[in-house]
Amino acid sequence: MTAAADTASGRPRSSTRRSFGTVLRRNSWTIGLLGILVLLLVVTRIIQPTYGPAGVQGLAISVLPLAFAAVAQTCAVLARGIDLSIGSMMALTSVVSASLMEDRSEGFAILVVLGVLVLGLLIGAVNGALVAFTRVPDIVVTLAMLFVWAGAALLVLNTPGGGSADWLGGVTRGPLLTQWLPKAAVLLVVVIAVVWVPIRRSRLGLALYAVGSDPLAAFRSGVSVTWTKIFSYMLAGLFSALAGLSLTATTGIGTPVPGPYTLMSVAAVVLGGVSLAGGRGGVFGPVIAVVILSLIRTDMTFLNIDTNLATVAQGLILVGVVMVGSLIQLRRDR
């Protein structure tokens, strides 16, 4: 049914110019999410009149690692995969960067950041190669690699420790230009614009979506399914490394125990309008979904509601939104 819906909306265009209506329709889910986000910000302001620039900055900083994790998961899911090892890859890249940067010069940290990004690509490539060449289902391979990368993180650092370069923390903390624009949000948008957008517009991006929506059709049109799969996991590794680096940057240390990032990233991807069957969605939806989930938690603290109920709310929102989404889909199919 997803394939049918895709071909229906993706009718051939004579020019590369798109009408405003098409753009709106194609991104309806993301626009809806943006609307919810704005609404939530207004609600937050009403609940807590003191919520201002400081609150927005705190939100952006706390959201940064999970936002990158959600982008990483999106890359894997778009090509009809799923990466359960994202949390572990984040732990590994975080401890590697923290242990290398401790007590070293600020300039050396630049090398460390570049090295860790390459490390992310490499471990992602290992995941991808295992998925592509063993033909074991993605979920099983990445489930097993979750243990491998988490173990590797423990080898690097047995307990939370290490350090972070000052400039790395500086990139994420504080505002830029106006009080209302946190640096962390700018960083997120810039990274996505530099890494994701060019890929999305290239052959590789098209291959990613093609393999996700129908591997057989993609194969017959001359797309290498094997290499596209590996590439999608490399991207997931790269964004996991970015998530790990932002963990180190925002907390100042590296923690070898993976946080709840993997499952939250799956939740964010689904809420962000990316189909688990692959081939549909983009990276901005999941990122906005992450911000919304985090803001709901903040609001519930303002309202003096038990944070555990916030976990319940996140679960209910996840289930509820997906239910409504598939109900609409079922109606349309009928």
Add this chain to the structure above:
Amino acid sequence: MSAVDTAPSRRPRWMTAAGIRALFRERPIVPLLGMLTILVILSEVIRPGIVSPNWAGVMIRGAVPLAILAGCQTMTMLTAGIDLSVGAVASMSGFLVATLVADTGLPAAILIALAVSAVVGFVNGIGAGVFKVHPLIMTLGMSLVVLGLANVWQLIRVQTGSGVPPEFRQVGANMIGGFIPVNLLVFIPLALLIMFVLNRTGFGRLLYAIGDNEVASRLSGAKSWQVLTVLYIISAMLAGVAGFLYSGLTNVASVTLADSALLPSVAAAVIGGTSILGGRGNYSGTMVGALILTVIASILSSLGYPEAVRQILFGSMIVFVAAAYTRITTD
């Protein structure tokens, strides 16, 4: 099949490559038992004298709760689903009994815990069956809900305190004669029931049918939403029972007790030959898979490696076994 016709020699069928493939595909229990034997021999080689009736009892005692959770995964995977809420449900049910037992007595506490588990399973089943939400998402969302509510409950009951009932400790941790774990008394009837349901009942056939081809099973008149609802209720109640055994085994009542068993339960089902894509698998393989994982974990800890190396080897072995299995069974 063609390999048999073209084979020039008169070797028995099982010695040919196709024969071995068929053996792995149709009777995964045979190679799995072989692998288990190799692992037991390996344990003996690494630590001479370790393999004893008592050691076997400890292994089985550890594998039993994992095998129950893996049973949840096997049954849901047969329908091309998965149940990621078993860890949260198992922890919750063990914790619920430990906090309630002082007030209500043991039987009522057990019934309440199982009823709550069944409600979780019902919601999972309705979501997956009626609303067609991907089971991964449905059960993941419900595990968040269960964990959050369990935490709230913990705060409410923080003054009354909690304690694992001694009966649970006897069943979960004791061994008869030093080598027969008591938890087998719970497990054997459950395992027989699961195998009977999967192999001998219409419900079991429907699980395979839905996983194999949902459209075809629907066109043949199967009401998949009813089947899935019942399936997820069963799965959640089994997880509840596993939670009792876990809390008895560890003498701990915690809302995150069984979380660490979630991913190994998926791994045990996969190693046991259940296809995550649905339609293929059996509980006998899963039980051996759970035993294999327990023995591997014990070997890794007896080698004296640090936790880090153990995790790396554990993950690598799962990939290796799954890859070997896929390579052998697919032509």
